[in-house]
Amino acid sequence: MLGSDAGSNAGSCGDTCRIILVESIPEGTTFSDSSMPNPSTFSTWMNLLETVTRSLDITSFYWTMTNEDTRTHEPSAIQGEQILEELLQLSQCGVTVRIAVSCPLAKFPLNDLQALERSGAVVRTVDMPRLTGGVLHTKFWLVDGTHLYVGSANMDWRSLTQVKELSAAVYNCSCLAKDLGKIFEAYWALGIPGASIPVPWPANYSTTFNMETPSELKHNDTDAAVYFSSSPPALCAAGWTQGLGTLLSVIDAAEDFVDVTVMSYLPTTEFSHPQRFWPAIDNQLRKAVFECQVKVRLLAGCWQHSQVTMFPFLKSLAAVTNNRTRYSMEVWLFMVPASAVQAQIPYAWVNRNKYTVTEKVAYIGTSNWSGDYFVRMAGSALVVNQTVSQTSASTAAGTSIIREQLQVVFERDWSSQYSANIGDIERWESLCGSR
Template sequence: MIQNTFVATAVLATIILCSSMVTVSSVVIRPNNDNQDKCDGGRMYIAESIPLFVNLTTNVSTYDAWMSLINNAQETIDLGLFYMTLTDGASYPSEYGGYMGTNFYKALITAANRGVKIRIVQNEPSASMPANDTEALAAMGAAQVRTINWEALVGAGILHTKMIVVDRINAYVGSANFDWRSLAQVKELGVIVENCKSLVEDTRVAFEQYWDAANMSQLPPKWPAKDDAKYNQTHQAQLNLNGQDVSMFLAVSPPEFVSKHRSGDIDALVAAINAANQSVCISVMDYAPTSFYNYPNTFWPVIDNALRAAAFNRHVSVRMLISHWNSTNMKIIPQFLHSLDAVTNIDVRWFQIPDLPFEPQVPYTRVNHAKYMVTEQQSYVGTSNWSEDYFTNTGGLSYNIINADFTAQLQSIFNRDWDSPYALPVSTW
């Protein structure tokens, strides 16, 4: 889970950046004449975690999607992650769902035993967030594990990404951490891409950057040619997924990891807002036009300005679902949400997931941890919360997708949540 979810804020590095330091990454338009890149016969779908005892339904669970990826792996599994605590749920009674994390952990071991090469790159562990699971996998020879000292390389922040790349043709990017709670007790959303070598290979490049960075004492001023991106905001992959035409690309943060031809995550996000003509729907755990983890916090209105301009200048309907739970930063977030809600054409609601119907409660759970946006024409599914820190010095990814059916599915999920009893007026707090 995010910094202020599964660990205390004190674990975070000091982050001191101002909005003027955010630059638009340059992208190059290059023609794509390779029809073999279209991934004919490939598939893409949404995977969600719905916390147990929450009255919402989904087509594919994160647990089922992840298990399918790992159980069908033939050669390689690459995991990029913040941390791994899959086995911790075993200490809870079965109704808590801890078996999901344990089963996924065992599936990794089983894959390794049948000869699948597993690599894991993770953020540097801490006393409050140990690496027991990954250390055990490494000790038994089931995985190669590397750790990134993110603060030493970037200056602040963490590796906060959540990605799976399997056999160089299947991938997951989304909000779910490699934590049993993310499978059973936290609301998550991500994208699965299957049988699509071109896009997944471009996604794997981001993993390789993490993998290489773990062995670096400082980041290169320029990433080598092997880390060049194939697709970006102005040169999107033209794919055939689910039997339909799909335009799609991966964006990354922070700027230090934006290799040649790659789009920056904040650039892709703001461009999607700016392109909206009818609606913008956002579901994210934390939102504020500020930094969260430095002191004093700094104002950063990059996204806020785009939303206000969309609503005021173009009369775009903007709806936002922001999580309210025990770890919500109530000193920063509410004031900005109330301000946005006061703007014509902007409607903001809290999303609150009820506690378990029995005790004990599980720390750092019962929250909507998703990070996505859907407009009338495209979808953004990422790994970052929406504050300055995540886009300027935290490692994250997003899939950016243009396809009518996928957008309709994501919009349906947003509408389901918006109309649910868990969505409350922002004036509640």
């Protein structure tokens, strides 16, 4: 349970927070010389591990920080192994380490979690299949109740060197860290064997930071309104803005453009049986284009594990635009290159980013865009609203607000050699959804 200060988060946040984009760029993937790299996931995790003095809470889908599971003897796995080795030392240094992880699946080894438990970390598995019919798909770190990391990267060595990931790191921001900590505490409580979802959730899991009353703070010396969303609805205590409602509101509030990058896009459920039509996000994108003349660009992931049913839906979105309409809806695919050797690494070489950027908002999430991720699976997102001009947003030392950083990443990927229009079937058909 949270401490006595759990509910004291109303109003503005006095911290001067620093929010930065964090990326994993797969080996062999290169962009133009003018593209400025963001800090890597590996360097960010190492920085957080060097910073921690009291407590580290991590929530994740699964753990494979070495490449024992793939038996590929891949040299780049050394980054994941180094992170794991640092984590194994923390408890001996007096740091309290807690890990909330989804109920293990047969294909995921338990070696890392068992080693962490032997080192003194406390691990709880959350039986999401029993509780909601989904999995714990959230990925975030909380450090000393002051710093945090949230985004697409799993606790997987491939997420450091073999998969394209995007996340956010937030430093010196206790108000946001404490708020995200309430989501962790909910997972932690549900990790007790036989636990059930409380109805309603006790008050100490609630928040006053949400879509209607976000936290008002300074981010890189610029005013910002920030909050977290959470999924699924059953795991949301009072005050939390649910994941779907957040995403729909971000799209609805856009007046100029909506740029989206997501690995998987389906206006259906994806893992439930039978599958159901689930057009909530799809309808909102079409509404934005049709009613408000908003320009939408969607960049979806393309790899051999893509659902083949995704592509007809993407083509349908793209068909909103033609030479006789004024609507602007563009759909492209991003393909991460892999050599013959690299292609032997399973479940790698894909763009797993899950974000949206508009002229007002940066949204960085942990969920793909299909029904199960918002109805059954645990996920979260960081939402930063900064409706400031381009000139007033510029700060000293060349830093910029997170919305601008995210827009730069989108433009870089959209115009890169790895992107192809959904209409250019010859470029992508043999690479996507071959299963």
